[in-house]
Amino acid sequence: xxxxxSIVLSLLLLAVCFSCRNMCVxxxxxxxxxxxxxxxxxxxxxxxxxxxxxTEKQEKGMxxxxxxxxxxxxxxxxxxxxxxxxxxxxxxxxxxxEMSDYAGMEKCADIGTLLPENNVWMNTEPGDLVLYQxxxxxxxxxxxxxxxxxxxxIDDVDPAELREALGRxxxxxxxxxx
Numbered sequence: 268x269x270x271x272x273s274i275v276l277s278l279l280l281l282a283v284c285f286s287c288r289n290m291c292v293x294x295x296x297x298x299x300x301x302x303x304x305x306x307x308x309x310x311x312x313x314x315x316x317x318x319x320x321x322t323e324k325q326e327k328g329m330x331x332x333x334x335x336x337x338x339x340x341x342x343x344x345x346x347x348x349x350x351x352x353x354x355x356x357x358x359x360x361x362x363x364x365e366m367s368d369y370a371g372m373e374k375c376a377d378i379g380t381l382l383p384e385n386n387v388w389m390n391t392e393p394g395d396l397v398l399y400q401x402x403x404x405x406x407x408x409x410x411x412x413x414x415x416x417x418x419x420x421i422d423d424v425d426p427a428e429l430r431e432a433l434g435r436x437x438x439x440x441x442x443x444x445x
Contacts, residue, residue: 331357331396332443333406333421338432341445342396344419348383349398353418356380357444364404366433366440372409374433374440377402386414393429394421406440408433 329350333340344350356362356378364376373391384401391397395407398416405415408430421429 330445331419332445334361334441334443335432335438336434338428340421340424340429340432342394342419342421344396345417347385347416347418349385349416350418352382353378353398353404353442354444357442361441361443363439363441366404366406366438368433368436370409370411372411373405373407374438375399375403375405376440378404385416387417388412388414389417391415393426394424396420404442406433 329344329346331342331344331354333342344354362378364378366374366376369375379402381401382398384398389395389397389412391407391409391411391413393408393410396418397405397407398418399405401416404418406421406429408426
């Protein structure tokens with residue numbers, strides 16, 4: 268009987284993996300305590316700004332516009348090769364993404380191509396823009412801790428306003444280089 272239970276459990280896990288392969292599902296890689304040394308905490312930094320890894324490029328105003336329905340948001344982008352590749356895609360024009368909800372904390376969508384990863388262990392907050400596994404664009408409206416590629420942060424975003432704009436279920440989001 269125990270053998271059949273193991274087989275049923277294995278088949279159930281396999282079915283879940285196949286049904287979730289196109290969703291924003293995090294891998295189960297375990298992180299050692301050494302990984303925690305590389306945490307990029309989100310919060311107020313010494314300059315009084317809130318967000319992940321503020322850089323010189325952000326100070327110079329490298330921006331992106333995000334359209335969610337009738338709402339427009341502006342985001343300040345990070346300085347990394349992932350952002351450079353994303354801006355390369357946007358140089359041909361805006362990108363529209365049908366974003367799905369995941370875990371009651373984020374909206375995510377496959378961007379249709381593989382971008383370079385620059386993962387760091389980070390604690391997300393509403394308004395963070397990240398790249399997951401090199402091809403999933405994510406907008407956080409909740410909090411999470413994971414190894415992700417930070418792309419930037421929506422400027423001066425009110426968490427309630429962002430959550431309202433993103434709504435429940437799928438949402439069409441358009442990214443514009445500015």
